[in-house]
Amino acid sequence: MRVALVGIDGTGKTTVLRRLRERDGVGVVHAVRGYENPDNPGAGLSAALSGASLAAAGGRTVLADRHPLVDPLVYLPLFARARQEDAPGTDVDAWWRKQDPSAARAVRCWLRTRTGDTDAGAAGTEVLHWGTLPPDALSETLARHFGVSLPDGVLLLDLPVSEALRRTGERPRGGELHETEAFLAATRERYDTVLEHLSRTRPHLTVRRLPCSGLSVDEVAAEVRDAVAAWSA
Template sequence: MGEMRVALVGIDGTGKTTVLRRLRERDSVRVVHAVRGHEDPDSPYAGLSAALAGASSAADEVGRVQLKVCVLYLQLCLFGPAERQAAADGRTVLADRHPLVDPLVYLPLFARAGRNTVPGTDVDAWWRRQDPDAARAVRDWLRTRTGDTDPWATGTEVLRWGTLPPHDLFETLARRFDVTLPDGVLLLDLPVSEALRRTRERARGGELHETAAFLSATRQRYDAVLDGLSRTHPDTAIRRLPCTGCSVDQLAAQVHDTVAAWSRASPA
């Protein structure tokens, strides 16, 4: 595969991380994880990413979307530097999710669920559920990115972005995360029932938003967002790959072949 930046997106359970791991091992592509950067062995931010993963799990346990979205924001802030580092050696870069695609899907949905704005004791409970050293790293990163250490205020502000018109939300995300759209976006598509079964089998357990209703709404949002991007950003290649009945090797081969075809068709 030639040099390209491509994002794999789709509802939880479609196998994005597993497919990308296979491609990295087999084809030596660079992989950047937008949310779980510590799953990249070359990530310079692995320690902070692992701390943020713990904070995300704590938000799931507390059950407050403001805290979940605050952590998501902090995780996505790591993507731009990681992508630029990965692209520096000229290899193809594949992203597990993308800060200019997935928030367009998720933030409007989260915003509808985040109407209760009173934190009560949940912020303190969230901090206590984290490892103390990891919590310090999260607090420092929150201060670096926002100038404050109030996760509820950050989560509330990010939820407000979800109420913006699509163009304004896109511009806000591009500015806040200092990223551009990739050359291509591949949507791994799977029926909600199968995706839900897979997510429930994960060793780390389910997340706050992993319900049938939410995954169904998310699947519909991906279609709407990608259709919108195809109209407003026609230079970004977009394709949907059905993954029902596909093995990891079969799906990895489809991703490989699609990216290779895009690379051959792109200007030199």
């Protein structure tokens, strides 16, 4: 069974899944930060892609930290609306120069494999355009380009924006550029919209919201464990 754990930044997705992997041996795949799980077969490429953005285990059930179909339905329309119309110009060249050379080579190889070219600006513009598509068309486009399908279940870790901001601000590296009150509020609203759409149009997909305000990592992990066990029964 494939279950995606989703939610706005600061809800503790990565931490909860790390706890479940360490204590219960649950298979975990990190859809965004794959390098955080050394068992992930794409860990090397994930580390390279993570560097660019900054300048599977066994078992019958696999939990994913985010999902390459569910989360783009949330984020891409938001990014598309915020898109700057200015051409990237020399910004793309500067972006390449900020990366470690070996990481940049890996990213260029990935771009060439996926798009037939190494033009990161063109690839980004195309992906942003996908964010203007209706939900079903966007899902089909993502599935076709990345060879993925929807999971069997989606667990949304739900947290008030104020609490999420406090948590992200307490991280050793601090909060990220996009982790603002306005953006997190818009993202939280988009999750509601997307999951309601998926529940209505994909009746085979099980969706559950897990409120996690004020709960410890162990308490949230137990909620996730119980939900997955109930679905797998």
